[in-house]
Amino acid sequence: MRVRTLAISATLAGFLVSTAAHAETLNLLIWESYIDQKILDRFTETTGVAVNQIFYDSGDARDEILSDPNSNIDLAVVGENGAELFGKRGILEGLTQANVPSLTGYRPDWNARCAGYGLPYLWGTMGIVYRSDKVKTTPTSWTDLMVPAPELKKHIAMYDDHNEAFIAPLVLLGKSINANDTETLKAAFEVMKTQAPFVLTYDYVITSIQNPDTGKEIYMAIAYSGDQHVLNEKAGTPGVWRYAVPKEGTLSWLDCLAVTADSPRKAQALQLLDFIGSPENAAANALALTMPTASEAALPLIPADMLNDPEIYTPADILAKSQYQKELSVQSIQTRRRIISAMANFQ
Structure with missing residues (x-):
């Protein structure tokens, strides 16, 4: 199985190098079907900055790409454990309410799980x-x-x-x-x-x-x-x-959306992160994907039947055993x- 993962990484590396010259395009490393395309389209319409999604299908494949200094990744979805590990290694940019204002809409315990290197995304x-x-x-x-x-x-x-x-x-x-x-x-x-x-x-x-x-x-x-x-x-x-x-x-997992420390488009990447993390977009993303958002500020925008659906918002008794x-x-x-x-x- 390692051969398949390495092949994926090699293919992506070649593709990412080929996109390096396009300063108005952000490269987002993410699971397939894991963000509402309409949100990315609205960001492009607002800023003129395009967003290119690069898919991975395992944490190991993602970690190999992030560990490559030539990967040309601007943003990535990582697990909470990965946020801390890659953050301590200097691969991810530190986040605060100063560079990502939408962090104010997230509970301190959710932010803590992303270790200061990611925006709590979906869980x-x-x-x-x-x-x-x-x-x-x-x-x-x-x-x-x-x-x-x-x-x-x-x-x-x-x-x-x-x-x-x-x-x-x-x-x-x-x-x-x-x-x-x-x-x-x-x-x-x-x-x-x-x-x-x-x-x-x-x-x-x-x-x-x-x-x-x-x-x-x-x-x-x-x-x-x-x-x-x-x-x-x-x-x-x-x-x-x-x-x-x-x-x-x-x-019980939490995914964090992070910006790479070496991104040559860091200002635009932080802008996209803040855009995705706003209450309106966090709620729209959760509705489109039928998944639970980590944004506390977005919850009033989520329909009650979705909030009460145990397949989406896991009941407390199950979380207690997780x-x-x-x-x-x-x-x-x-x-x-x-x-x-x-x-x-x-x-």
Whole structure:
């Protein structure tokens, strides 16, 4: 799987270098279908500055690009853990209410989770997406994904990111999702190895669903909350993909929108960040993506039925059982990546 990630990075690097000369274009590194294009269009109409989206499909791929000093990225969506790590390494610009006034609309605890290097963007959980026309019973446990029913063999999509790939097995084992010790990771490996024959692909589900060779064969996958809406759009069948959070608990995640410290268009990048973070645009983005905004000031602009939808705004009892990602040791990351690479041997 590392070959695929490196190939993505090489392709992007060539593309980004080719756009370096265009001073009126900002390069935004982001997940696919993760911002309302209308907001970017309004920014361009207002400022004359175009925004070019560059998609990644794993945190590892994103991190390789951000670590490249020649990547020519101006803004990026990173996880809360990544915001702190890349910020401390001098890769991300420090943010305050002085350079991003819209930060005043966010609660101090949300801002703290982005460590002063990102605008709190969207948040949610990790769980199970499933095709309701193929999987008739709603999954309620990580066991439904990690020890699948026989009829799901070669209909499961997992994820080869060194963080997210271990959430299901570690939570199922009652362990921390941030485990570093070899004994715990070996136990997770055994769970993953048993599941491997049922797995069709280890590509992110939104990527793999668009593969004509495998997309229609995916019935269940690990995914982020909100992915079900993108999957339904890709499938062209409203409501067929659904999302469930297992009873054992899960990852509670926050994405942060950050500006790179070396951006040659830093003033425009900070302007775009502030534009996206305004209450009106944060609310419009949340409505367009059917996802929860982290902007406290935007909440009065969100319809009550959306605020009360547990698939969008995760209930407090589930969040109480959820965990945040923390920095992993280098050895843990290396071990996790070796385990992921080994999964192909057991499929």
